[in-house]
Amino acid sequence: MQFRGQILKMSSYNAEPIQYYLNLSGDLIHMNELLGKTLSIKHDGYQCVHCGHDRQIYRMGFCKSCFFESPYASDTIIRPELSTAHLGIGERDLDVEMKIQLQPHTVYLAYTGDVKVGVTRNSQIPTRWIDQGATFALPIARTENRYEAGMIEVALKNHLADKTNWRKMLQDDFEDEIDLADFQQKIREYFPDDFQKFYSEGEEMWKFDYPYSKPEKVASFTLDKNPEFTGRLIGIKGQYLAFEGGNFMNVRGHEGYVIELEIS
Known part of the structure; x- marks a missing residue:
């Protein structure tokens, strides 16, 4: 074939x-x-x-x-805290950026060999977590736009990783449940004051099963x-x-x- x-x-x-x-x-x-x-x-x-x-x-x-020209590859794709569509300010193409940025977003914790913090559009749940190879994921904040989620992530990534270590993700064989809710409680104090209203407690934790076994x-x-x-x-x-x-x-x-x- x-x-x-x-x-x-x-x-x-x-x-x-x-x-x-x-x-x-x-x-x-x-x-x-x-x-x-x-x-x-x-x-x-x-x-x-x-x-x-x-x-x-x-x-x-x-x-x-x-x-360097497409709005689908702009800096705000990687760094959501740089979003300006909520201010009516475009970076490359305001119409496209408004569609991407001005929609509900989720700040989450995920276990990918280590606990990390991340941001995704609600429409990308759970695809975003599967793409990262997350074993567990837990929403910790729900925001109205990408900028708000990005600002929370910036504050939290001073205390947690914000990138997946692909080697750890692929070498990990952790099967017991990670208490992401405990991590959430510990980092709540680091939420910016102006963004505490987006904090979300009691969310369902997601667990993923991959067609995969840890290699040597x-x-x-x-x-x-x-x-x-x-x-x-x-x-x-x-x-x-x-x-x-x-x-x-x-x-x-x-x-x-x-x-x-x-x-x-």
């Missing part, structure tokens, strides 16, 4: 275990069904997720020019350095495909790459 297309991040469905679908130019390939099968991946060019041109991907699936070793590869790869798929966690021998491919890190995929 063969496919060819532009990689987009895997879609997921929260089940037991989580169901994953690789998106190749709109063709959805059910990856859970491929566990135990051998995949041959060949890098065959690029297709920017914004302009669609065959230009080398710079970051987040964008070519270099689109990364973890080594990631990229198609830039290894344009042709063949391996037996043995697990999936976050946006990582786990191959026999401890080789991992970050699918989201390859958005915009065009590949030929052969399954045997």
Whole structure:
């Protein structure tokens, strides 16, 4: 079986275990069904997720020019505290930024090998947590826009990590329940005074089950350095495909790459 297309991040469905679908130019390939099968991946060019041109991907699936011009790659995507749409001030495209920023957001704690704090649009729950490979996640604040959530995150990340350590996430095999509610209580004092009204207590904690077992070793590869790869798929966690021998491919890190995929 063969496919060819532009990689987009895997879609997921929260089940037991989580169901994953690789998106190749709109063709959805059910990856859970491929566990135990051998995949041959060949890098065959690029297709920017914004302009669609065959230009080398710079970051987040964008070519270099689109990364610095597209509102979908603006600084507020990474740093929500920089949002200004609530003030009617645009960074790159106010109409687009209003759609992204002026909607309900959640500040959360997640366990991804360590406890971390993060921000997501409500519409991205639980996808955001699955993409990060979180074992547990707990909402701790509900805000009306992206700026408010970002300001809470800024205050809390002085005391908690705000990024996922991918190695710890992939090497972690923690199965007992992490008491994220206890972490929430401990950091409540660090909420900015003006944002205490967004604090949310008694939220349901989410737990996720991945089609994955902890490997003996973890080594990631990229198609830039290894344009042709063949391996037996043995697990999936976050946006990582786990191959026999401890080789991992970050699918989201390859958005915009065009590949030929052969399954045997």
